[in-house]
Amino acid sequence: MQSEEHLLVDEQLITVKDPDTGKETDTVLTDIEVPAKPRCLDDEYEMVYHKPKTMVDVSMHYCPGCAHSQFHKLIMEAVDELGIQEQTIGVAPVGCAVFAYDYMNIDMSEAAHGRATATATGIKRLMPDKYVFTYQGDGDLAAIGTAETIHTINRGENIAIFFMNNAVYGMTSGQMAPTSLVGMKTTTSPTGRNVADYGFPIKVSELIAQLPGAFYVTRQAMHNPTAVRKAKKAILNAFKYQKLHKGTCFVEVIGNCPSNWKLTPVEANKFIDESMVKTFPLGDIKLPSTEDLKLLEQEK
Amino acid sequence: METKLMKGNEALAEAAIQAGCDAYFGYPITPQSEVLEYLALEMPKHGRIVLQAESEVASINMVYGAAGAGFRSMTSSSSPGISLMQEGISYIAGAELPCLIVNVNRAGPGLGTIQPGQGDYFQSTKGGGHGDYRLIVLAPSSVQEMADFVFLGFDLADKYRNPVLILSDGAIGQMMEKVTFGKFKPKKIDKPWATTGKTKDRERNYITSLHIQPEKLEIHNRKLVAKYEEIKKNEVRFEEIHTEDAEYIIVAYGLCARICHKAINIAREKGIKVGMLRPITLFPYPSERLHELAETAKSMLTVELNAGQMVEDVRLAVNGKVPVEFYGRMGGMLPNPEEIVEKLENLIHNNHAI
Known part of the structure; x- marks a missing residue:
């Protein structure tokens, strides 16, 4: 059943002139009376979904349909469900997620471009029992921060790295990323990424899974409800496994960037299904051993 | 201890x-x-x-x-x-x-x-x-x-x-x-x-x-x-050596200040009234004290292991009151105290200060 709030309201823009000052202001006229209390709060409705409590209740700067907001929300849902708001410290990158600390109601540190895992190392080494994560894009993690990424994971820092791979530099408006697909048109590869000049997209998850310090490596997406549920589970794992102090948890998420891909959100999600996952196949790349999982059970 | x-x-x-x-x-x-x-x-x-x-x-x-x-x-x-x-x-x-x-x-x-x-x-x-x-x-x-x-x-x-x-x-x-x-x-x-x-x-x-x-x-x-x-x-910190009666002030910090200290001892034996201000904090800089010293000094000499960097701050502090000269060694080379004394003597001579 579709509720009344979701029906399109006939709007009419009219100009009202103040009789005293003569000043004109634009006002929207609607013929539907807005209820004082949202219908979803009526007793007859059951609350089936709400925003995570650790999300700050502000509107986000992300473009409509962008995967970042979804990714933020899943991370905060995980923090909520595990009840670890007081023990979690996040590190925000340079890139679209630079304002992550405006949305996540936890202690956070902004890091220089590419240096998030070094900053997270500094935090985690001093507070080994806290949950520490970085949130990074492909330019941040796989271009300028490659050294930090590899060495942090090689040391097996007990942090979670949440890696948003949308194959493009979003914040700077659509330049080629190290993960841009072959032939992908961006503002700096206007005729398409060519291998002769720029090589192939870096498959970071496969690369770092080779390092003994990597404990859990998985590549997920968020372009359909099933993918979202799987991504959420991976994020939860990445937090839970930190308790084992056995190494780095790495969750890559193939996200869309409708604005810079010049696609609608729906088309962008289709692009993930039809193109992105061919270069970046989804699924777990490195999983904890059965013994490690038993240890985790004992921890509980 | x-x-x-x-x-x-x-x-x-x-x-x-x-x-x-x-x-x-x-x-x-x-x-x-x-x-x-x-x-x-x-x-x-x-x-x-x-x-x-x-x-x-x-x-x-x-x-x-x-x-x-x-x-x-x-x-x-x-x-x-x-x-x-x-x-x-x-x-x-x-x-x-x-x-x-x-x-x-x-x-x-x-x-x-x-x-x-x-x-x-x-x-x-x-x-x-x-x-x-x-x-x-x-x-x-x-x-x-x-x-x-x-x-x-x-x-x-x-x-x-x-x-x-x-x-x-x-x-x-x-x-x-x-x-x-x-x-x-x-x-x-x-x-x-x-x-x-x-x-x-x-x-x-x-x-x-x-x-x-x-x-x-x-x-x-x-x-x-x-x-x-x-x-x-x-937070301005500095050390002064023999500035009470100094006609000439050497300004130097760190390693250079040690070499200059020795140079001052040699120069004093020769009868040259020279003292030193050694900045301990380089920011904040002891500009005020240098400005005061310029009231009584005839000239200043900044000695550094570079092509002349701190000398700009000394000149800003002194604001043209007295001439501020520079002597520096570079490339990892160090001046010896005699070299500094010689530079000081040249400075005094050139400025007709004696």
């Missing part, structure tokens, strides 16, 4: 432990690798964190993370490595994090040499990285000061929420001297702004240097400027 014979770099490292340094992050580079080597062995014994990073870029960002979490954190390097850290230092200054950075200055530019130099004066005192900011800069001229300034540096960093730089050089770092410990105790303070995990009784803390709205960034800039003014008011 305990007196030991130690290398400058080792004394600094030992002082870090005694000053309650919680974490050290570094990367090897001559002539300061002893700091990392010493701490790699000693820090774990005290339950502290020591980590050899993959680069100076990573080290300074580890310091950023640890300092942001409220811990006493430090790194050290030498000139090329400090250049690599400039981005991180700018972020630390912007985010107002207290930490200690040590530069055991070697001669440059580029890879230069591993011998001592003072070519990083501009970089250290005028900001160094991008944007408007200042570090508190301490210039030790002995192994004892290498140790003492670690305590002072951490305390000043915490007091002002500002990065502090100890600007040493390859000679002070490498030479062995007596050093006494036990004079100072660490003064740790509460850091309610730190990212330690958001508790129910407070709003979330976040560490950032980002202020995307120009109106807000300018407010932040003004706040930083006000802090630097406060530092200038309270």
